[in-house]
Amino acid sequence: MNPELALVLLMLAVSMGLFIWGRPRMDVVALLVIIGLPLAGILSLEQSVAGFSNPAVLLIASLFVIGHGLVRTGIAYQLGDLIVKHAATSEVRLLVFLMVSVALLSSIMSSTGVVAIFIPIVLTIAKRLKISPATLLMPLSFAALIGGTLTLVATPPNLVVSAELVRNGLQGFGFFSFTPIGLLLLALGIIYMLLVRRWLGGNKQANQDTTRNSLSELADAYGLTDRERRLLVLPHSPVANRPLDELALRQQYGINVIAIERPRKFRRVLELATRHSQIRAGDTLLVDLASPAIALAGAYQELGLEQRPLPISYYRIHAPQMGLAEVALPPESTLPGKTIQELGFRSRYRLNVVGLRRQGKALPGLLVDEPLKAADTLLVAGSWENINKLYGQSRDFMLFNLPAEIDEVAPARDRAPFALLSLGVMVALMVSGLVPNLMAVLIGCLLMGLFGCISMDSAYKAIH
Structure with a gap:
């Protein structure tokens, strides 16, 4: 028995044992095998993923998972806040800052990966500024492509041409040989996008959820x-x-x-x-x-x-961490006649009652001793997790109005440093060329899952 066969049989035995044990999930075990076979030198990466028909499909799907991990940990929203902060209220500054950022990042890693990472960031910015996503998505695509002209490693054709020059006894290109031309193309691309943005849907606001208040x-x-x-x-x-x-x-x-x-x-x-x-x-x-x-x-x-x-x-x-929600008293509620102090919202539900509306009008002053009446509406403040726990908690009240910002909640915010680490490992592997881009992205996905930045269910949702 040769060593390669012994290693394959060992991996098969371990995989079957994990399948029987049920931990980790079977799809995670399968992904580990797909990565393990090429790393062990038993198969090439192309052979390992041959069942997916086209490796590019798997690459793009995996990059969407990476992008979703950045959303779940709140990094995408923080990057969006940073871009909006530098752009202030100027759509011109926003477009310039976005294109420069994307082009620079694309100069050291896959443009496809950069686009997949920035798509949720751009959609968040468009929603906050109430502008059409098309105004930013087209410049995002252009900037990622132009970034391929900034450095030697930005795109495979640059490396191929440089290697061919060396093979024929000529001097190859340096890391920044393409940069002067790339910067000129980036400047022209930004000017072009500033001129044509009005035809990209810039006069239309992004679709807003009019059924929910902010x-x-x-x-x-x-x-x-x-x-x-x-x-x-x-x-x-x-x-x-x-x-x-x-x-x-x-x-x-x-x-x-x-x-x-x-x-x-x-x-x-x-x-x-x-x-x-x-x-x-x-x-x-x-x-x-x-x-x-x-x-x-x-x-x-x-x-x-x-x-x-x-x-x-x-x-x-602090919208990603805490928020507001309206709580209504249904007709069968036993709470009318009781005061807010007697409800004990802070001690029982870890929420603060900060407002009371009666017959459509907000009551002023200190409300803790205010007796409740039928059809009153309470406004509670606290963490999104505790707000969501109100569903089905009692027949005496019902949670009926959640603000639109709940869509920006980051359920794995405490995992943000690990998400950045996973992203950094992926980018480093891509830039160094130690492994193919697809392998680097798959390793990044596994690290995201290992550190709890994403769950398998959320990963599938990101792809779908």
Whole structure:
């Protein structure tokens, strides 16, 4: 028995054992075998994926999985925020920044991969800015193709021509030999797209979900906008190192703490407030005031708090992590007559009641002692996970209006560093040429799954 046959039999035995055990899933085991056979030198990659007819189909499908992993971990939305931030409100700056970013990335990796990664980012940007996706998708495609003219490794034909020159005793191309021509083509491509963008659907807004309100619309409907504040806990504040339920800020001062921005080494993390949340010096409290006049009454000074800038609603800033939802009282509800304090939403469901609407009008002031009436509508704030848990929780209320931003929720946000690592490994393998592009992408997909950035069900959904 030769070593190759022994290795094949071993892989077959291990695969059968994993199939019987049921962990990992059978499709994951099959993918491991597809990657393992070429890496072991038993088959070529083309032979290993011959059952898929065309390797390009598998490559594109795998790149969609990589892109979906970036969406599930929130990286796509963060990149979209970064691009929008640099572009401000200018569609011209947005198009230029997008094309330059895509072209530079395409200069070191597969243009197909870059497009697959940027498609969800571009769709997110178009939705947020309410512009037609076609205005950005066509420039995305052009920039990815132009990126192939920027470096030697950007596209296979560059390498083929350079290798042929060397084979005939001539000097091959350097890494940046194509760059001057590529930069000129990129500049001309950007100018062209700026001129023709009006015919790419730029005068049409992206289709919006008119059946659902946005977070901003919900906040305005309940009068939250004027009541939102960011308050810094000063070093010698009397509220520092004490739990929220002990402070009784809502009852005594009309200050309802929704969430806490807590500094870490290189970033600030968001923690949703509960009755047991411990306040620390240096924290920034996201609060809902019973009345905007509270700050004038000296409460901030008494509590050792300092107001910080809040350019837009903090619900919009932290939309991927927390949100708002409307809760209605059905006719058979037993809650009418009870106060919001008696409902215990924060302790039972880890959600804050921040608004109450009666007969279509939002009630002002401190609502904790307000008796509920039939057909009242409550506005609750908290994490999307806890909001979704309200489905079917009780016959006394029903969750009926979720804002459009719930589509941008990143269920695997804590896996974002691992998603970046997986993407980095894939790009490094592509650039180095150690393995074929298809192998690099498949390894990236496996790493995404191993680190919990994607599930197999979400991977199939991304492809479909």
